[in-house]
Amino acid sequence: MTSAxxxxxxxxxxxxxxxxxxxxxxxxxxxxxxxKLIRGSVHPYIxxxxxxxxxxxxxxxxxxxxxxxxxxxxCVAKGLDLxxxxxxxxxxxxxYCRGRGGSMHIxxxxxxxxxxxxxxxxxxxxxxxxxxxxxxxxxxxxxxxxFGDGAANQGILHEACNLAAVLSAQxxxxxxxxxxxxxxPASASTRIANIAIRxxxxxxxxxxxxxxxxxxxxxxxxxxLVRARAGDGxxxxxxxSYRITAHSAATKVDLRPAEELDAWRAxxxxxxxxxxxxxxxxxxxxxxxxxxxxxxxVADAVEFALASPRPDxxxxxxxxxxxxxxxxxxxxx
Amino acid sequence: MSERELTMAEALNxxxxxxxERDPGVxxxxxxxxxxxxxxxxxxxxxxxxxxxxxxxxxxSEAGQVGAGxxxxxxxxxxxxxLQIADFVTxxxxxxxxxxxxWRYMSGGxxxxxxxxxxxxxxxxxxxxxxxxxxxxxxxxxxxxxxxMPSTPYDAKGLLTAAIRDDNPVVFLEKRLLYSRRGPVPEGxxxxxxxVADIKREGTDVxxxxxxxxxHLALQxxxxxxxxxxxxxxxxxxxxxxxxxxTLGNSVRKTGRLVxxxxxxxxxxxxxxxxxxxxxxxxxSLRTAPVRVTAKDTPIPYAAQLERAVMPQVDDLVAAVTxxxxxxxxx
Numbered sequence: 001m002t003s004a005x006x007x008x009x010x011x012x013x014x015x016x017x018x019x020x021x022x023x024x025x026x027x028x029x030x031x032x033x034x035x036k037l038i039r040g041s042v043h044p045y046i047x048x049x050x051x052x053x054x055x056x057x058x059x060x061x062x063x064x065x066x067x068x069x070x071x072x073x074x075c076v077a078k079g080l081d082l083x084x085x086x087x088x089x090x091x092x093x094x095x096y097c098r099g100r101g102g103s104m105h106i107x108x109x110x111x112x113x114x115x116x117x118x119x120x121x122x123x124x125x126x127x128x129x130x131x132x133x134x135x136x137x138x139x140x141x142x143x144x145x146x147f148g149d150g151a152a153n154q155g156i157l158h159e160a161c162n163l164a165a166v167l168s169a170q171x172x173x174x175x176x177x178x179x180x181x182x183x184x185p186a187s188a189s190t191r192i193a194n195i196a197i198r199x200x201x202x203x204x205x206x207x208x209x210x211x212x213x214x215x216x217x218x219x220x221x222x223x224x225l226v227r228a229r230a231g232d233g234x235x236x237x238x239x240x241s242y243r244i245t246a247h248s249a250a251t252k253v254d255l256r257p258a259e260e261l262d263a264w265r266a267x268x269x270x271x272x273x274x275x276x277x278x279x280x281x282x283x284x285x286x287x288x289x290x291x292x293x294x295x296x297x298v299a300d301a302v303e304f305a306l307a308s309p310r311p312d313x314x315x316x317x318x319x320x321x322x323x324x325x326x327x328x329x330x331x332x333x
Numbered sequence: 334m335s336e337r338e339l340t341m342a343e344a345l346n347x348x349x350x351x352x353x354e355r356d357p358g359v360x361x362x363x364x365x366x367x368x369x370x371x372x373x374x375x376x377x378x379x380x381x382x383x384x385x386x387x388x389x390x391x392x393x394s395e396a397g398q399v400g401a402g403x404x405x406x407x408x409x410x411x412x413x414x415x416l417q418i419a420d421f422v423t424x425x426x427x428x429x430x431x432x433x434x435x436w437r438y439m440s441g442g443x444x445x446x447x448x449x450x451x452x453x454x455x456x457x458x459x460x461x462x463x464x465x466x467x468x469x470x471x472x473x474x475x476x477x478x479x480x481x482m483p484s485t486p487y488d489a490k491g492l493l494t495a496a497i498r499d500d501n502p503v504v505f506l507e508k509r510l511l512y513s514r515r516g517p518v519p520e521g522x523x524x525x526x527x528x529v530a531d532i533k534r535e536g537t538d539v540x541x542x543x544x545x546x547x548x549h550l551a552l553q554x555x556x557x558x559x560x561x562x563x564x565x566x567x568x569x570x571x572x573x574x575x576x577x578x579x580t581l582g583n584s585v586r587k588t589g590r591l592v593x594x595x596x597x598x599x600x601x602x603x604x605x606x607x608x609x610x611x612x613x614x615x616x617x618s619l620r621t622a623p624v625r626v627t628a629k630d631t632p633i634p635y636a637a638q639l640e641r642a643v644m645p646q647v648d649d650l651v652a653a654v655t656x657x658x659x660x661x662x663x664x
């Protein structure tokens with residue numbers, strides 16, 4: 001890729017740290033689910049870390065993202081605080097959503113995170129509208145919409161892509177093709193090998209990228225950002241990757257063949273980046289330090305989260321509505 | 334001084350012009366709303382004044398439009414999306430209920446979604462099953478949404494202005510038959526408060542809770558019944574969520590009788606909810622069982638005789654009122 005060379009070794013170490021933070025976070029989250037400290041479910045991003053980290057490394061702080069049910073990786077990559085993330089998914093008051101959202105709904109607009117969305121493809125139109133709103137405000141911030149291969153067959157995504165095209169919206173669609181929608185392989189859901197070719201049907205570019213290569217993800221995003229900021233409209237990036245874990249921490253049956261899993265494990269994005277750093281002269285010990293730091297950061301986050309107060313049940317009916325004259329008067333009972 | 338009269342469509346149009354002038358974050362999206370000003374001219378003249386970035390003829394993608402509205406609201410704009418026919422809301426329910434209504438709550442109260450979804454409720458003119466539904470009950474049942482249904486041009490302008498300025502997602506349903514109805518509308522900027530009912534006729538015998546077209550049925554019934562010496566008190570709820578239970582409760586405490594008029598289907602409808610609320614709030618004041626005058630539980634048929642048969646009519650309301658007064662007539 002053209003601009004990958006500008007990413008120097010130090011930056012790659014930083015990217016590795018972010019990827020490790022995601023992985024360590026997910027490993028702990030799955031354990032906490034088993035320990036019944038996390039309710040509902042956890043959808044780990046393990047194996048896909050290079051996508052979010054690569055894409056978000058190209059973004060400015062004032063750019064935005066929307067996310068999915070498998071959203072922890074996007075949040076970490078966008079720079080959200082591990083402590084407040086963990087507090088949220090454990091359901092505590094110091095969580096990003098004060099325990100109202102949980103794992104699938106972390107929102108931090110002040111950090112460019114418009115919200116994780118547990119309706120598959122649900123945030124695609126939101127991303128387009130946010131991008132149009134930013135343009136009306138005279139801002140060149142870009143909105144990145146993350147979604148999966150499963151989402152690619154939802155109707156709303158079609159509407160959102162077409163609307164983005166006709167509005168020339170400053171949006172980037174990132175399809176994280178991890179091959180499986182719970183138990184249904186992508187090959188059973190579509191007759192095309194590359195979802196990226198659908199972009200042509202909307203009149204904007206579609207790019208296939210190696211979702212396990214953080215530098216490539218960053219580079220394709222940079223190109224899409226230039227296009228979006230110039231007002232030339234959206235890009236669809238299809239990131240080929242794989243989720244190493246089952247669909248969720250609650251998944252009981254996993255149909256994926258062992259050979260397939262092994263092949264993708266060999267292409268683990270963290271392994272690949274670590275190997276590359278070592279080949280470029282970074283000490284093996286330094287790689288170990290990066291992992292240890294990430295695990296320590298996550299341990300600190302868990303400690304913070306468990307110390308955070310539980311939400312007051314008496315406040316469960318608050319914040320359904322924004323403050324308004326009629327709301328202040330408590331007319332809504 | 335003679336009062337200026339406008340149609341409801343003109344009144345709504347004035348509200349949009351006023352808010353777009355006042356706030357550069359307000360923009361409108363919908364089908365055929367820009368170049369031709371909307372099928373019912375509610376958005377007339379906006380394109381010339383505010384340009385294609387703020388007055389958008391969108392592709393026929395109702396869910397996409399609503400989702401885009403929510404996204405724009407999240408970054409601080411105040412979008413107004415028009416559903417050409419209110420029934421098309423069925424295509425948008427995920428974006429409306431799972432996104433617009435919940436984003437604030439799910440975020441722990443950190444974000445606001447100042448978004449208005451307007452739609453034309455088109456029953457009464459032979460548009461048949463997919464263009465004639467009155468679906469407000471669905472939105473009342475979705476925590477996080479505000480639901481408004483005006484009955485007069487004055488209320489329409491003031492409530493739409495208030496809806497655009499409100500920080501919550503608002504479903505604003507306009508009865509198509511009322512677009513051409515005229516009434517006094519002040520010039521310039523004013524709001525009608527959300528969540529405040531309006532007594533459109535004072536009376537002592539029976540309270541009629543109603544909204545939108547139901548208000549006009551009630552006013553007509555009120556004139557007929559007055560000739561028989563029966564005085565209706567007509568409470569135009571104007572907003573279904575929040576519901577002004579205080580004004581309605583006070584009226585029922587005065588009259589002791591309640592009829593609710595709704596053009597929505599009967600089962601699980603707004604009329605049922607209002608009866609339940611009054612039972613909660615003013616049971617001891619009720620002298621007779623409350624009565625619901627609603628549409629029947631059918632899809633809306635095409636032929637005029639059939640549509641009239643399933644939609645509530647003035648005669649139905651008159652019969653409901655006289656029926657509930659009969660037991661005490663000889664006392």
